[in-house]
Amino acid sequence: MRVLVTGITGFAGPVVAAALLEAGHEVHGLVRGAGPWPRLGALPLAPDAFHRGDLADGRFPDLVRALAPGALVHLAGLSFAPAAERDPASAYRTNLGGTLAVLAAARAHAPRARLLVVTSSDVYGEVRAEDLPIVEETPLRPVSVYGASKAAADIAAAQWARAYGLDVVRARPFNHAGPGQDAAFVCSALARQLALIEAGRQEPVLRVGNVDPVRDFSDVRDIAAGYVALLERGRAGAAYNVCSGEGTSIAEVIAVLRGHARVPVRVQSDPALRRAVDVPRVVGSHARIAADTGWRPRIALADTLATVLDDWRRRLAS
Template sequence: MRVLVTGGDGFIGQHLVEHLLDRGYEVTATMLGEAPSGGTLSPAGRAAAAWTRLDVRDADAVASAVNAARPRRIFHLAGFSSGAEAGKRSRDALAVNGAGTLNLVEAVARAPAAVHTVVVAGSADSYGGGGGGPMQERTPLRPTSVYGATKAAQDVVARGVGTALGVRVVVARLFPLVGPGQRPVFVLPSFCRRALAIRRGMAEPRLAVGNLDVERDFTDVRDGVRALADIADLDGTPHMAYNVCSGIATKIRRLLEWVLERAEIEPEIVRDPALVRSGEPAAVVGDPARLRAATGWRAERDLRACAHATLDWVASSGAARRSSGDTAP
């Protein structure tokens, strides 16, 4: 089966490409710059996938990529993935996450070859702050950040335009995915990078942190990409949304403890008010019941082992300097 993965050079994209190749699919993957030379994708995986450059803001280029790949399924991962970066470049983030998705859905509607399903990688940030309980797919989209607003726009555009044009679009609302290959702008690899600097004697044994008692619904990225593939296999109602999450809240403090445990260091932990995000919800957790009922999927990988594997990957690959990011201009 032919599949197309936009943003295949990113953190989630590389894991997904590897997973789809393992399933025996013929994978075309897009990237904004050069094909990945680092990251988590194996050399065999990099060679097996067909790579093509693509800026999803270019509607003609998107149409050409879809027509050339002739995919049966499309996984749309290209976009801004960092809230901090989206906040600094809000217009670019909206153009990529919103208009870029519009370009893809329209291209599929005009494509001569039939595309069965487009799976759009959405975000739990579309929901906004935690409401005191697990978020379900019927929870209103009330984003409270620039990034969340652009992902909510993507969600609405993908399913709304898909409905209007007869394109089968499904949105996977991803709660935080973590694991090897993630950029240090995110919390777990940031802890890993700084812990390694201390262990190697390159930094003082002191870690400045924000609010470690914030709780989030983390899932190992390798479980996450398995969910994306499972969602693409569904033949049920189109234009649905599915939460991809464990349903379990984990404190940021636990991630740090697991990293320090693996690094075998005991630095002084200092709370820095400058690192505390104003208005940040105390807990954000999702309800995976819809996805579980439809596919039988559940998060299987242990988060502690995931934190250890992330530190090992950062240590062995120089990931803090060289890791690929999710595709964004």
């Protein structure tokens, strides 16, 4: 099946592209700028698989008409919650506006294509401990600008599916990590600091924000496999959590990374690293995606964190 991926050059994009190729699909990607994109370079993608453009420039419908994809995977969007807090209007333009652009293009030029719209676990907001794990029927009560912009996109996708008969599946991924992730995200940020310390470029002090929050972490490779499973076997109109189902505190992440480190380090709290909005505990259930597609997470968090640290060692060495 020909699959058009928005956000293919982002953190998850190359991993999703690799998973789609492995499953036998023909992959095309919407890209901004002229590259290069090193994480895509190793994939067996055709030279004409990259299509320059922007969801906001009005030309995306022409691309959908020309490609006639059997499916679209919408990954593009603003993904860093603090950035959304700094510029709420931009967050809504990107996350809601981009989703509407994909839905409109599909409705006009690929009405029978399957659409996988990727939002976020942040759509749920703060859920009481007694109501965990989070299931897909958990009310959407976002507490951050980022979560609200993703919830708006999620609701729009569901409404367009009902109103216009589009074949939409919504994915709500929880936290995920892996090589290539920006240092703005917690696992990558901590691993980068450790790699700097190992290289003698930072004093042996790991500076951290609030270490108490509990999150549901997955490997990006597991998340990508979940997206492919939903594309192929998810129920039209349904929403799916894509998560590990396990809660891990930031303190536990730090302990695992310190165990992988080649030098001893101290941990020091830095108030500047604390987020203005930080939900205390987020743990999801993957029962629905497991039942409908057979997907389950396979990669242990300790292994994921080891790959993230190794990736930063390589990045800093180069």
